[in-house]
Structure formats: structure tokens, C-alpha cells
Amino acid sequence: MAKATQKQVLGRGLSALLKDPNNDINSATDKNADKVVGNIVELDLEAIEVNPFQPRSNFNDEALQELASSIKELGVIQPITVRKLDFNKYQLVSGERRFRASKLIGLETIPAYIRIANDQESLEMALVENIQRQDLDPIEIALSYQRLIDEIQFTQEKMSERVGKKRSTITNYLRLLRLDPIVQTGIRDGFLSMGHGRALVNVEKKDDQLALYEKIIGENLSVRETEKAVKEYQEPKSGKKVTAVKSDKNPQFIEKSIQDFNAYLSVKVEAKATDKGKGKLIIPFNSEADFDRIKKLILGA
Known part of the structure; x- marks a missing residue:
């Protein structure tokens, strides 16, 4: 408990240092930068803006309330990470749920790690950290991987090293982006699993994807039944495409x-x-x- 108190006192001391215009720190070579970068600092919530690169777009209200209750009881156990934009102005790199929950219960400050990074580094940190730690849905993860390719020029090999995932896993996520947007929405909303999506992505025509998607929802097909439906689509009998799945269950x-x-x-x-x-x-x-x-x-x- 004494150590926690010492950290909080240290955090408040560093916070005061950062608010001194005579000690403004903008790079790792500035005076006192070593005291701030890598340490936990208590920052004013009002001095922090959300990260425009945040890949998460949906926040579960109930889960956020539960986190807020936990923070109210125990405090913010894991500090957020921010990057310095200007004097007493910061931007979130990771920890938006903790940030939102803290504001929800009216906290004025939050413990944070400060990093000095450019926009590209900030984007990379946000995407990689969210892929590794947050419960993003499969499409959000796929979009994060795609942004690492498009905006950070990562190869799949580099991403594999950076996020600690097999290249085949990354490829499977990226293939989901070939699905019709309606099917992607179905995955994001939880109507389909990633397994359903991986089966449907083998159907090239979007109209056929949608027809199978409606069948999956309407008949509550399992992943295995969906794979069978796709196989029948790819191997039509008598020149006619078959998308129906005959259930193994008897009347x-x-x-x-x-x-x-x-x-x-x-x-x-x-x-x-x-x-x-x-x-x-x-x-x-x-x-x-x-x-x-x-x-x-x-x-x-």
C-alpha cells in the first residue's frame, strides 16, 4: 500500500512539473524528459483528447458501467498511454475504455504513461496494442491489420512479428474484408462468427454471399452446415447451383x-x-x- 501511495505522490509531482511552462517537454532530449517518459503521471482528464486512430468503434455500455464501478472502488489499476501534443495537451494511444469510464464517474485525473511519438508511431502503437489487448470484433481486427498495411507499410511478415500472431491467422482476418459489407455488419453485430465468415469468403459473387447469409440467419446454420452449403454452391449438380443444406436430423x-x-x-x-x-x-x-x-x-x- 505504501508503494502505491509513493507512486501517486510521484505522479502528482510529475504532473506539476508538466504544468510548468518553463519545463515544457516536447522531445526525449529535453530537460527532465527522463523523469516523465516511461513513468506514471497523474494527468487531468480535460487535458486528454481521444485518439482519432482508435480502431474500436463500439463500446458496450453495460461493460463500461461495470468498469466504471470497478474504478470507483479500486481506482485505475492499469494506467492509460498518451502522447504529448503540446503544452499540457495529450492524445490517447491506448486505454480509451478506462478513459471513458473514469470520466463517467467524474474523476478529474487519471494515471498515464507519456510517450513522445509522431502520428505514424501513434497509429502503429494504437493499432498493435488494441489488436493484442482489446476484445475487438473480427472485422475491427481485420481493419486494423489493413491499416497497418496501408498506412504503416507493414508486410504480413512484419505484422506477424509485431503482434505475435501467425501469418496464416492475419491472412484469415484480412480475407474477411472481401465479404459483402452487409455480411461484415452481420459479423460485427454477432449474427455470424468468424468461422461463418471464413466459409462465405470462398463465394466470389456478392449476391450469392448475401443469399447464403440470409439462409444462415434464417435457418440458424452452424459453421459446419455453412461450409457444406458453400461446397454445394461450388459443386452444383445438374448444372444448377445448390445452396440448400439438408439437415442430418430426422423429422x-x-x-x-x-x-x-x-x-x-x-x-x-x-x-x-x-x-x-x-x-x-x-x-x-x-x-x-x-x-x-x-x-x-x-x-x-
Whole structure:
């Protein structure tokens, strides 16, 4: 507890140093920069602006309230990271949820790490740190990877090293951006999983993607069933594309009765049926004697 108090006192002391116009620090070579950069500093929330490079666009209100309650009870355990813009003016690099939650409960200051970085470095830090630590949805992660390629000129190999992910993982995320925007929205809203998206991305035509998307939602298809639907789309029969997925489940009247057959005949009976009720029973037997036993049970002879 004493160490925490010492850090808070140190943070307030450094905060006062930063508010002294005679000690304005703008680069790592400035006087007293070594006292600030890398240390925890208590900064005024009003002196901090949000990061325009923040990849997260959705903040769950309930989760934010829970974090605010935790901060009210325990304080900000993990400091945010900011970069210095001007005298007593800072911009978020990471920690926007902590920043928002702190403002929500009326805090005036927040512990922060200060970095001196240019816009490109700030963007890289924000994207990489969010990919690693935040619960971004798959599309937000994909967009973050794409921005690292477009704006930081990262190769996939470099990204793999920087974020600690396999190159194949990064490739799978980036491929999601080939999906129709409506399908991407479905993933962001939680109607589809990344597994569904990875299956649908193999369908080149956007109209067909949307048709399969509607089928997935309407019939609540699993990832495996979606993969089957895509395969049938890619391997059409009789010149006609097939997007329907035939469920492996039998009609309810069979599901209710199959156990009765199994118990009565003492074998595992298989049943196959269409939605219209047409089908067949398969009754296995192990020998001629077993066949005669089942015959007597069925025919009563």
C-alpha cells in the first residue's frame, strides 16, 4: 500500500512539473524528459483528447458501467498511454475504455504513461496494442491489420512479428474484408462468427454471399452446415447451383420413436426420412440366429 501511495505522490509531482511552462517537454532530449517518459503521471482528464486512430468503434455500455464501478472502488489499476501534443495537451494511444469510464464517474485525473511519438508511431502503437489487448470484433481486427498495411507499410511478415500472431491467422482476418459489407455488419453485430465468415469468403459473387447469409440467419446454420452449403454452391449438380443444406436430423416423429425400436429390438436401428415423412428403417443383425430373433419380435412368429 505504501508503494502505491509513493507512486501517486510521484505522479502528482510529475504532473506539476508538466504544468510548468518553463519545463515544457516536447522531445526525449529535453530537460527532465527522463523523469516523465516511461513513468506514471497523474494527468487531468480535460487535458486528454481521444485518439482519432482508435480502431474500436463500439463500446458496450453495460461493460463500461461495470468498469466504471470497478474504478470507483479500486481506482485505475492499469494506467492509460498518451502522447504529448503540446503544452499540457495529450492524445490517447491506448486505454480509451478506462478513459471513458473514469470520466463517467467524474474523476478529474487519471494515471498515464507519456510517450513522445509522431502520428505514424501513434497509429502503429494504437493499432498493435488494441489488436493484442482489446476484445475487438473480427472485422475491427481485420481493419486494423489493413491499416497497418496501408498506412504503416507493414508486410504480413512484419505484422506477424509485431503482434505475435501467425501469418496464416492475419491472412484469415484480412480475407474477411472481401465479404459483402452487409455480411461484415452481420459479423460485427454477432449474427455470424468468424468461422461463418471464413466459409462465405470462398463465394466470389456478392449476391450469392448475401443469399447464403440470409439462409444462415434464417435457418440458424452452424459453421459446419455453412461450409457444406458453400461446397454445394461450388459443386452444383445438374448444372444448377445448390445452396440448400439438408439437415442430418430426422423429422420429430422419428426422433421420438427411434429409441423405442432400439429398446424393443436390442439393436441400434437407423432411420432416414425426408421432411415429407418418406423414408426407410435399417435394422442390423449379427448372425442368422440374430436375424431370426428380430424376425420373431417383428412378426410375432
